[in-house]
Amino acid sequence: MTPEDRIAELRDQVAHHNRQYHELDDPEIPDGDYDVLVAELRRLEAEHPELAQPDSPAQAVGGPASTAFAPVVHGTPMTSLDNAMHAGELEAWGQRVLRGLDGATPRFVCELKIDGVAMSLRYEHGRYVRAATRGDGRVGEDVTANVRTVEVVPDQLVAGGPLSAAGVPDVLEVRGEIYMPTSSFDALNAAADQTGDRRFVNPRNAAAGSLRQKDPSITAQRHLAFWSYQVGEVSGASPTFTCHTDTLDYLAELGLPVNPEVRSFVALDEVLAHCLHWQEHRHDLDYEIDGVVIKLDDLAQRELLGFTSRAPRWAIAYKFPPEERTTRLADIHVSIGRTGRATPFAVLDPVFVGGSTVSMATLHNQDQVRLKDVRPGDTVVVRKAGDVIPEVVGPVLALRPEHSEPWEFPTTCSCPLSSTLVRLEGEADTRCIEPTCPYQRDQRVIYWASRGAMDIEGLGERTVTQLTARELVTDPSDLYVLTADQVETLEGFARPSAEKLVAAIAESAHRPVARVLTALGIKHLGPAASEALAAGFGTVERVMAAPPEALAEIDGVGAVIARSISEWAAKESNQAFLARLRAAGVDLGSEEAAAAAAAERAAVPKVLEGKTVVVTGTLPGYTRDEAESAITSRGGKSPGSVSSKTYAVVVGESPGASKLTKAEQLGIPMLDAAGFGRLLETGELPETTSTETTSTETTSI
Numbered sequence: 001m002t003p004e005d006r007i008a009e010l011r012d013q014v015a016h017h018n019r020q021y022h023e024l025d026d027p028e029i030p031d032g033d034y035d036v037l038v039a040e041l042r043r044l045e046a047e048h049p050e051l052a053q054p055d056s057p058a059q060a061v062g063g064p065a066s067t068a069f070a071p072v073v074h075g076t077p078m079t080s081l082d083n084a085m086h087a088g089e090l091e092a093w094g095q096r097v098l099r100g101l102d103g104a105t106p107r108f109v110c111e112l113k114i115d116g117v118a119m120s121l122r123y124e125h126g127r128y129v130r131a132a133t134r135g136d137g138r139v140g141e142d143v144t145a146n147v148r149t150v151e152v153v154p155d156q157l158v159a160g161g162p163l164s165a166a167g168v169p170d171v172l173e174v175r176g177e178i179y180m181p182t183s184s185f186d187a188l189n190a191a192a193d194q195t196g197d198r199r200f201v202n203p204r205n206a207a208a209g210s211l212r213q214k215d216p217s218i219t220a221q222r223h224l225a226f227w228s229y230q231v232g233e234v235s236g237a238s239p240t241f242t243c244h245t246d247t248l249d250y251l252a253e254l255g256l257p258v259n260p261e262v263r264s265f266v267a268l269d270e271v272l273a274h275c276l277h278w279q280e281h282r283h284d285l286d287y288e289i290d291g292v293v294i295k296l297d298d299l300a301q302r303e304l305l306g307f308t309s310r311a312p313r314w315a316i317a318y319k320f321p322p323e324e325r326t327t328r329l330a331d332i333h334v335s336i337g338r339t340g341r342a343t344p345f346a347v348l349d350p351v352f353v354g355g356s357t358v359s360m361a362t363l364h365n366q367d368q369v370r371l372k373d374v375r376p377g378d379t380v381v382v383r384k385a386g387d388v389i390p391e392v393v394g395p396v397l398a399l400r401p402e403h404s405e406p407w408e409f410p411t412t413c414s415c416p417l418s419s420t421l422v423r424l425e426g427e428a429d430t431r432c433i434e435p436t437c438p439y440q441r442d443q444r445v446i447y448w449a450s451r452g453a454m455d456i457e458g459l460g461e462r463t464v465t466q467l468t469a470r471e472l473v474t475d476p477s478d479l480y481v482l483t484a485d486q487v488e489t490l491e492g493f494a495r496p497s498a499e500k501l502v503a504a505i506a507e508s509a510h511r512p513v514a515r516v517l518t519a520l521g522i523k524h525l526g527p528a529a530s531e532a533l534a535a536g537f538g539t540v541e542r543v544m545a546a547p548p549e550a551l552a553e554i555d556g557v558g559a560v561i562a563r564s565i566s567e568w569a570a571k572e573s574n575q576a577f578l579a580r581l582r583a584a585g586v587d588l589g590s591e592e593a594a595a596a597a598a599a600e601r602a603a604v605p606k607v608l609e610g611k612t613v614v615v616t617g618t619l620p621g622y623t624r625d626e627a628e629s630a631i632t633s634r635g636g637k638s639p640g641s642v643s644s645k646t647y648a649v650v651v652g653e654s655p656g657a658s659k660l661t662k663a664e665q666l667g668i669p670m671l672d673a674a675g676f677g678r679l680l681e682t683g684e685l686p687e688t689t690s691t692e693t694t695s696t697e698t699t700s701i
């Protein structure tokens with residue numbers, strides 16, 4: 001394709017998506033995809049100035065105002081911002097600013113970039129008289145009645161401080177962002193699920209839709225909010241400031257909401273560090289942000305730099321990497337887990353989203369696939385937010401191929417046995433119930449070797465499937481008789497790596513009993529309950545022999561886990577498996593060790609009986625597990641989170657910010673390592689404990 005053709009194609013696409021987003025409130029693609037299209041168009045237009053056109057959609061600010069609301073001509077245009085998509089672009093902007101200021105030192109004010117709808121509010125003699133959307137930057141829409149329903153937008157401004165000592169101005173135009181808090185958005189969609197109404201795709205879109213209501217009482221129910229960040233037209237009793245931070249303080253004095261997360265920096269690398277901080281913490285807030293806006297603080301310096309046709313030179317938006325992108329859903333496969341659960345997952349054309357390349361995403365179960373109605377061949381929106389596992393949000397219906405059919409959950413497994421998949425009445429999961437299923441067998445071995453179980457380094461999925469395919473391994477006990485000669489014949493192994501794996505397997509035979517209990521892969525039995533059972537019974541055999549009532553008596557083991565263990569233990573095949581493990585030399589716990597542990601436990605005074613002590617951070621001389629068992633062996637509890645029932649919080653090095661904040665809020669006593677030592681001895685709190693902390697991690701920047 002010639003650059004000319006590509007430019008024409010991109011202009012069509014960008015114009016189309018502008019209309020979907022700005023006029024119809026119905027975006028077809030995520031912002032991340034849109035930004036990629038615009039960036040390519042701008043690059044090509046810059047490379048081929050002969051093809052540039054002034055009316056290119058790459059130059060547009062927003063979209064034309066819709067005709068449903070009266071037009072409002074903005075006195076001063078509402079411009080957009082240029083974007084920095086990564087650190088390099090931010091750095092380049094900083095250099096341009098420095099050159100433009102001819103040696104003067106700039107101070108940068110960083111604000112959160114609220115993902116909402118840009119709004120201009122007009123106050124006359126302090127009274128709210130009008131609200132207008134940005135529109136194309138020149139003409140917006142009159143949404144006065146709807147914005148009046150937004151609780152935090154004051155009806156009347158009141159001069160209330162040194163910056164507004166001259167009184168409220170005759171005319172004040174305030175610019176900012178109307179947004180929908182994430183909690184309101186979730187509630188709105190939950191209600192839509194109940195009534196069968198269409199869900200909103202994101203809070204920004206929901207805010208825009210709420211502002212477009214003909215009936216303001218509907219807008220009022222949507223719980224919108226507002227942050228102000230800029231002043232437009234001002235006249236009469238107008239304040240005279242020299243910097244932006246004064247503007248923000250002034251707006252706050254008048255009673256307008258100003259976002260508290262504002263920080264100033266002189267060094268550009270501090271600006272960048274601040275951007276990266278919020279990139280990581282963006283989901284800690286109850287509203288969506290898609291970047292950080294960096295503005296020059298000094299208003300005279302702003303004058304000096306001025307504007308391009310589209311945006312100010314004195315500000316830039318550092319945009320976070322997109323958390324949503326579209327890609328093609330090539331197929332839907334079903335994986336079989338170690339307990340036979342059949343999980344559908346999407347096979348995707350690889351796409352870079354949320355900081356990593358995603359080529360697969362779980363679809364959870366049959367109902368989820370039906371609800372989302374995603375089909376092989378669809379273009380789908382993929383979302384990966386922070387550490388959360390990637391998710392297929394839904395199909396882009398506008399791009400669905402013709403004659404596509406809904407996907408049907410398979411009735412048989414794709415394994416060589418083609419076993420039947422069944423879904424029991426009332427259950428969400430479909431299962432393979434064939435006990436000899438080779439997929440389940442593979443998953444059981446993979447799970448056995450995994451980090452949270454026996455932690456066998458170097459034994460991953462690829463090696464396990466080779467071992468089972470060659471019938472060298474049929475269950476985890478076979479691992480312990482493997483020889484380096486056998487392992488060496490596998491793909492990806494040479495003599496040293498084969499010997500290393502055999503040694504790692506041998507070493508795993510001596511893991512603590514709790515690990516073995518977890519590694520058995522019994523439904524519902526996780527590491528915490530395994531730990532409690534190991535402490536209570538000492539050996540795997542004793543756990544298996546115990547009646548379910550005795551198991552359920554252990555703290556952290558409920559009736560469900562107890563029943564599941566008993567069912568597992570009753571099966572002859574599992575008893576034979578345990579015998580094979582013991583014969584292979586896997587330590588299932590000895591009677592002597594169990595008796596010694598019980599005696600030691602009995603000797604420890606139960607000074608923490610009924611008390612809950614939370615540990616955060618690392619304590620000298622203790623691993624996390626040791627610190628917790630020091631508490632539980634004294635009769636106490638040590639959960640992972642702080643509540644009003646917490647007796648004390650032990651604060652080690654690099655503590656978790658959320659635990660500290662919670663403890664502070666609830667006034668829970670906090671102990672250091674020395675205080676912990678005394679607590680273990682006496683069960684008493686030291687005379688003076690702190691309920692405050694100076695850790696920098698809890699102060700939000």
Ligand code: IVH
Nearest residue numbers: 079080081111112113114118177229293312
């Ligand atoms: S300042 C001339 N500050 O982002 C400067 N904009 O992509 C005008 N936005 O049009 C904008 N948070 O709708 C500014 N703290 C903030 C912002 C912000 C969100 C929006 C605004 C703007 C768009 C540019």
